[in-house]
Amino acid sequence: MGVLIMKPMLLLMALLMPVAANAAPASKVAWTPERLSFVKNGNPDKGKALAASCAACHGDQGVSTNPAWPSLAAQNANYLYKQLRDYAGGERDHPLMTPIAQSLSEQDSADLAAWFSALPQPENPAVDTHNLDRAEKMVSEGDGKRILPPCFVCHGARGQGEKMDIPALAGQQADYFNQTLLDYKSGQRHNDIYSRMRLIAQQLSDEEIKELAQYYQQLR
Numbered sequence: 049m050g051v052l053i054m055k056p057m058l059l060l061m062a063l064l065m066p067v068a069a070n071a072a073p074a075s076k077v078a079w080t081p082e083r084l085s086f087v088k089n090g091n092p093d094k095g096k097a098l099a100a101s102c103a104a105c106h107g108d109q110g111v112s113t114n115p116a117w118p119s120l121a122a123q124n125a126n127y128l129y130k131q132l133r134d135y136a137g138g139e140r141d142h143p144l145m146t147p148i149a150q151s152l153s154e155q156d157s158a159d160l161a162a163w164f165s166a167l168p169q170p171e172n173p174a175v176d177t178h179n180l181d182r183a184e185k186m187v188s189e190g191d192g193k194r195i196l197p198p199c200f201v202c203h204g205a206r207g208q209g210e211k212m213d214i215p216a217l218a219g220q221q222a223d224y225f226n227q228t229l230l231d232y233k234s235g236q237r238h239n240d241i242y243s244r245m246r247l248i249a250q251q252l253s254d255e256e257i258k259e260l261a262q263y264y265q266q267l268r
């Protein structure tokens with residue numbers, strides 16, 4: 049008798065598990081007016097002192113020392129704050145960044161965001177752009193056939209990012225950019241509110257992602 053009840057119970061649990069996982073919010077950061085002004089009032093001097101511990105990987109001017117790691121200079125402060133809180137809360141996961149973010153308070157995160165966002169944008173050497181035509185078209189026009197919006201409507205015409213939490217892409221390391229889009233595509237990265245980037249990345253080929261990464265790295 050017990051077994052007969054158990055079996056459907058287990059089946060039901062197995063069916064409900066993925067639903068429950070999907071129902072978890074992409075991020076715990078909610079952009080209330082209070083949260084926006086909290087980040088806006090981050091103290092860049094305190095952030096600078098804390099940033100000494102980030103320099104080995106993200107550079108002392110926010111330009112990362114390894115192309116697989118993201119540059120942080122001139123990045124949108126709200127975006128930086130949100131990523132740090134997402135790593136700390138487990139909504140974004142990485143073996144190097146998760147423990148670091150867990151050691152930071154909300155105030156530390158806002159102070160670091162104020163410091164890195166005020167640094168000048170990384171300038172990468174110009175590259176031969178002849179093979180970036182397809183990427184440029186995706187950025188400025190998107191692809192109506194696949195219902196892909198152009199990247200510029202959110203990330204700005206010069207890849208500068210936009211208010212609220214949309215990151216700047218101009219000057220970002222191509223290797224990091226490539227990998228993080230592949231991570232959205234596979235669902236390994238899932239902290240984008242409303243799945244905005246996962247839905248887009250899923251429709252891009254790996255080749256298109258590589259070209260977009262090169263396009264944005266040379267943009268200034």
Ligand code: HEC
Nearest residue numbers: 098101102104105117118128131132141142144145148160
């Ligand atoms: C040991 C190397 C290392 C150190 C030290 C380090 N980081 Fe990182 N950081 C990384 C890597 C690698 C990633 C990309 C992880 C991923 O793909 O999710 C990253 C990602 C980030 C991101 C997300 C950037 C984006 O564009 O989405 C932020 C913000 C960040 N780090 C801030 C910091 C801050 C602030 C510190 C110092 C308190 C710090 N990191 C220290 C390696 C490091």
Ligand code: HEC
Nearest residue numbers: 197198199202213214215225228239240241244245248260
């Ligand atoms: C509907 C708005 C929207 C559009 C269109 C859009 N993005 Fe995004 N993108 C976002 C948001 C919001 C985030 C940050 C999500 C998060 O918090 O993880 C993001 C994050 C990213 C990141 C991660 C940046 C980092 O530092 O880790 C990359 C790379 C990116 N987008 C590339 C693109 C490309 C390429 C296109 C065009 C094919 C595009 N996006 C179109 C809204 C958009």
